[in-house]
Amino acid sequence: MKKALITGITGQDGSYLAELLLEKGYEVHGLMRRKSKLEFGNVEHIKDKINIIYGDVTDPISVMNAMKTSEADEVYNLAAQSFVGTSWEQPLATAHIDALGVTNVLEAIRTIKPEAKFYQASTSELYGLVQEIPQKETTPFYPRSPYGVAKLYGHWITKNYKESYDMYACSGILFNHESERRGKEFVTRKITDAVTRIKLGLQDKLELGNMESKRDWGHAQDYVRAMWLMLQQEEPDDYVVATGETHKVREFVEKAFSFVNINVEWQGEGVEEIGIDKSTGKIIVSVNPQFFRPAEVDILLGDPTKAETTLGWNREISFDSLVERMVKNDLDKLKG
């Protein structure tokens, strides 16, 4: 039986990856931070099937302990302060977790079980101010947030440990992936949550920042398969994981409203832009500059050719079904 250690197991990706590895017969260990109230986040439903180890990636002692306890053959480092917006408010905490935390995990592997395979959760945020479209493994990086900068360190320290110590260490450069388990501060879930509340008369309006921004959105369930595949290869390598499609935030809004039979008509521009419910004339979307970022990533569009040809990875969940699933899930939750 293979053993895996997942940091960030309570998050969106950690939970889907834990499910996938359990299905494949792995013994699954997860590093979890101590909270004032005991709760297991997205792994509540499988908490009895996994072994939770308390720790924090910023605390090297706890990471060493997790490595010793789990005796992991595969380590997936998903722990992060993952919300880009917060990284301007907490740049140092973000750096401690998303940059230095990676070294703590790599050091624990090197010290305790150097033959273990390591996956680092790199990100399309590394491309930031994109230097070419679409972005692929060879596209130069230009991060645009403290989050992106911290992740750039994580990416390069992973490469450095591979080259310095001959470790099986690799990074997945994953483009945005969402799901029913996405945190509500991220734009997709913020939209589907608001759309369903507006539909049920529980909220009047959705306030957003930059709706011109374009993202390559896939479903997290598809993306965790790519993580696992990356650790099943003969040699470690880095891969872009993306859909090859990009959509504006505004399109996501329209699509989400369409699944609750509301047609949105747009009026005005910039901060004056509003979305109106065609059938009632009510304003249901407006712009609030509070959600603008100090520096924006305008467009992300990934080229997944290498992952498709080398790993045999394919996404199964389309953009439309991603939005539909998220809307349906939020509707079901609200209806109880």
Ligand code: NAP
């Ligand atoms: P998420 O839902 O925010 O999950 C992050 C996880 O990290 C949570 O379990 C969180 O635990 C944990 N964590 C935070 N700080 C920690 C610390 N100091 N020590 C230990 N655990 C800590 O993020 P996600 O969407 O699943 O993303 C997973 C990884 O992929 C992240 O590294 C993210 O940056 C990266 N990524 C995500 C995307 C995407 O679109 N989703 C794209 C590219 C890369 P708590 O429950 O205690 O907060």
Ligand code: GDD
């Ligand atoms: N969160 C949020 N809230 N974003 C908004 C809003 C809003 O009200 N209005 C517009 N946006 C825009 C943001 O400015 C950004 O351009 C886009 O919507 C997506 O924002 P997020 O959903 O917060 O995700 P992200 O792209 O910044 O970061 C996510 O994807 C990265 C991979 O590219 C996160 O999951 C990161 O952890 C991940 O690395």
